Amino acid sequence: MAKELWEGNAALAEAAIRAGVEAFFGYPITPQTEVLEHFSKRMPELGRVFLQAESEVAAINMVYGAACAGARVMTSSSSPGVSLMQEGFSYIACSEVPAVVTNIMRGGPGLGNVQPAQGDYFQAVKSAGHGDFHMIVLAPANVQELIDLTVLAFDLAEKYRTLAMIVADGSIGQMMEPAEMPPMRPVRPPEERPDWALTGAKGRDPNIITSLYLGAENLERVNLRLQAKLKKIAANEVRWKEYSTEDADLLLVAYGTVGRICQTVVREARRAGMKVGLLRPITLWPFPSKRIAELAEQVRGILTVEMNAGQMVEDVRLAVEGRCTVRFYGRMGGVIPLPDEILPELEKLDAECR
Amino acid sequence: MATVEIPEDMELVYKYPESLTERHTHYCPGCTHGIIHRLIAEVIDELGVRERTIGIAPVGCSVLAYYYFNMDFAEAAHGRAPAMATGIKRVSPGKVVFTYQGDGDLAAIGTAEIIHAANRGELITTIFVNNAIYGMTGGQMAPTTLPGQVTTSSPMGRDVETAGWPIRMAELIATLPGAAYVTRQAVFDVPGIRRTKKAIKLAFQTQLAGLGFSMVEVLSTCNTNWHMGPVEALEWAKQHMVDYYPLGDTKVIDEVKALAKGRK
Amino acid sequence: MAKGMVIIDEDRCKGCGLCVSVCPVHILRLAEGRFNAKGYRPVEVTDPEACTGCAMCATICPDVVFTVYRRRRQPRQAAATA
CATH class of the missing domain: 3.40.50.970 (Thiamin diphosphate (ThDP)-binding fold, Pyr/PP domains)
Known part of the structure; x- marks a missing residue:
């Protein structure tokens, strides 16, 4: 089509x-x-x-x-x-x-x-x-x-x-x-x-769909x-996309709209001589923790960019487990972070983990 | 059960409905939920629609209704049974869909859902059990608790100045264009139970004929939380509930009237 | 000869007594000194011969305890008075 x-x-x-x-x-x-x-x-x-x-x-x-x-x-x-x-x-x-x-x-x-x-x-x-x-x-x-x-x-x-x-x-x-x-x-x-x-119990036992399990052990079985x-x-089912991560020593992690903006940031940072890559999670749950952990061994620092006060960054930190520095930049209230404000954050991170 | 010999000239006039499972209910002794369950089951048997009926249980004492009805059943979130029924019926127009709801479920937390389902004329049937109290949580004030009635959350009796007035759902729903048949009945005595069954049957027939939304409000008792014996509770209900909640039809469109006539 | 007959599924009974209160011929009572599997005093028939098979007990019973039989009417003499 x-x-x-x-x-x-x-x-x-x-x-x-x-x-x-x-x-x-x-x-x-x-x-x-x-x-x-x-x-x-x-x-x-x-x-x-x-x-x-x-x-x-x-x-x-x-x-x-x-x-x-x-x-x-x-x-x-x-x-x-x-x-x-x-x-x-x-x-x-x-x-x-x-x-x-x-x-x-x-x-x-x-x-x-x-x-x-x-x-x-x-x-x-x-x-x-x-x-x-x-x-x-x-x-x-x-x-x-x-x-x-x-x-x-x-x-x-x-x-x-x-x-x-x-x-x-x-x-x-x-x-x-x-x-x-x-x-x-x-x-x-x-x-x-x-x-x-x-669909109606025609020629079969009735189907019951419920979320009520009164016995503790029954409900635990359901939970298990x-x-x-x-x-x-x-x-x-973990899905993500990577941009320029092969040789990256700094990593951006961002999803959705700001994930797309960060593709521009990667290009501009590369032009400025920084070896920046981007991991854009596509499934937020399940989160690409394993891949982020691998990249944390490769890069010096990770900058998570979000359109909030810092939420996904917690999952990034959990994935990184102290392997490298993790910083956050975000805007709230419907303000979209732009490349020219993300770039200086990258430069700060670069300087911090040199 | 011991086998009993039935004389040949005896005919069976009352037997266990096929639309009920054999499971014993968890209801208190004398609780009228059991009567109402049985009436629905008898009606579904008589209409021959058990195998295409889908019921929706509420939150409240009858939350486990799905154990007792021998048919497909879903358990809804508190008050949301009419929305769930809407979802089921819209994607399964050939099925018979009914909700079974108590007064907290239908007249408090689920008011929006029942009003809009009725107003859309959803082809579902609602059996609304009004016993003027919250049974499962242990006897708190319901939207239908009578003025002055003592409950665990209206210990000095329902004060309408602060708690508002009991809500008459059958009258309220009757004002909606989508409602085809709305009635209030009571299971306080044998003739009342027989009328209730007739009403439940007509409500399901209204659905089967595609005439619109149908609801039977059934005045009921809660002897446990009213702190009475089962027989005394029926008497109390007759004396106190019917004044505030008059029995009878609040809405019968002409097509339903014709249906009622035609079935005789 | 009894006009009717009820069969009581004793273990379903919760001893609520609603049937006792509506039986028009007053032949139902809750058992004395005897309990069913649930621990309730089950309903019992005191005088089976008096049962009319009216099914009022079954109609009001919340626990579907009763099965009811009624004696068929004798077929009328065909057109005897016509």
């Missing part, structure tokens, strides 16, 4: 449609409303389900219901709306039904603003809801990646019967870029829904199963 000009949010929705999503439930919130709007037009055209819910709380529970019924389903929101969905994330995680969610992050805390930000890293990666669980968290840095990772999110969610979240921000969601859509996959017919799904699954995901 040829490249077309796609706006990020619409591309996300269309990619989900191409991936065979059967139902979308959502609530308008800037800067992701275009996702919902695209679905609102396309899903009825295709005879699929679109429903604008009364709240994000309802939307995620509609997703939970449709996922229990074995349908391929998703919702989309932005930071304050995602907070409202966290109850549902936890139930979905424990019930082990597959679902895809997106967070087109905006500035926070509170109502914050609608500018691009990465303040929800902790929420996505470490604290998606109450109890012990992780979502698979995918962080695209451009529209093409947004499309590809949306398709991947469905595959991973179904493969592991878990939640997969795409995190981006308004600058990716609302920018237009040439990108290529995947071919349209057929929608799975209802009679091919998974055998665990709630969940943890074993998460371990498998962590072993198999």
Whole structure:
């Protein structure tokens, strides 16, 4: 398929449609409303389900219901709306039904603003809801990646019967870029829904989907199963991209929008004679800790750049385990760090660990 | 059970419904949840839809309802059963979907979900069990607790000046265009139980006929947290609940009326 | 000859007494000095011959303890008075 000009949010929705999503439930919130709007037009055209819910709380529970019924389903929101969905994330995680969610992050805390930000890293990666669980968290840095990772999110969610979240921000969601859509996959017919799904107990014992296990040992068994699954995901599904790391002695770690900006920083630093490389995590959970640990043996220092007060940097430090110096640079409130402010931070790091 | 010989000229007039599992319930002795479960099961048996019915259990005393119904079941987050039911029904339009919810679940934390599901005319059925108290957490004030009623969180009796008035959900839902059949019944005596069953049947038939949202509010008891015996609780409920929560239909659209007539 | 008959699944019974309160012929009571597997005094029939098979006990029972039988009506003499 040829490249077309796609706006990020619409591309996300269309990619989900191409991936065979059967139902979308959502609530308008800037800067992701275009996702919902695209679905609102396309899903009825295709005879699929679109429903604008009364709240994000309802939307995620509609997703939970449709996922229990074995349908391929998703919702989309932005930071304050995602907070409202966290109850549902936890139930979905424990019930082990597959679902895809997106967070087109905006500035926070509170109502914050609608500018691009990465303040929800902790929420996505470490604290998606109450109890012990992780979502698979995918962080695209451009529209093409947004499309590809949306398709991947469905595959991973179904493969592991878990939640997969795409995190981006308004600058990716609302920018237009040439990108290529995947071919349209057929929608799975209802009679091919998974055998665990709630489809009516016809000729079989009833299926029960619950997240309630009153006995402590029962619930521990469920948790052990969940943890074993998460371990498998962590072993198999770590994704990242590297730029100019072969000979690097300084490393940038950044994801999403600022990860893309850091590609420019690498070029400019190289021009200035610094041997800088970039590792851009694509899965924020599971985190590319192993590769960062390897690179920490190679480089003198690591600069983590984020659009927040320093969240992913904690995971970088955990991966590095003191092997090299780790510093952080970030802007908050929707301010995007630019190359000409990141470069001096690199120079400082360079001087510090000479 | 010992085998008993049944004389040949005896016919079976009441038997264990197929739509219930054999599991004994965890409900307190005399709890009317058991009656309401059984009525739903009987209706599902009579309609012959067990194998395509999906139920949704709430949070509250009936959180474990999925153990007792012999059909596919999901357990929702507190108050979210109508949203979950919406999700299930929208992707499985041929199935029969119902929620079973208590008063805390439906009339407090899940108010938004029930109102909007009803307003959209979701083709689901809600069985709303109103016993004017939070049972599972040990007898706190519910949105439906009567004025002056003593609970563990209204120890001096519900003071409507500070706690607000009990909420009449059947009347509230009846105002919504998407609701096709809304009624309030009570399981305080045998005739009431029979009327409740009829209402539950009509509610499911409303769904099957694609006429819109249907809800049966069932006035119920909680003898344990009311601190009464089971029989005394039924009497208390008759004397005190029905005044505030009048029995009868609050919404029956013409198509449902025709349905009710047609089935006789 | 009894018009009806109930079979009691004793171990389901929680001794709540709702059936006792509605039986129109007052033939149900909670057992004295006897307990079921759950530790409740189960319901029992005092006079099986008086049972009418009305199923009111089954209708109000929260625990599906009762199975109820009723004697078939004798077929009417065909058109005897027509």
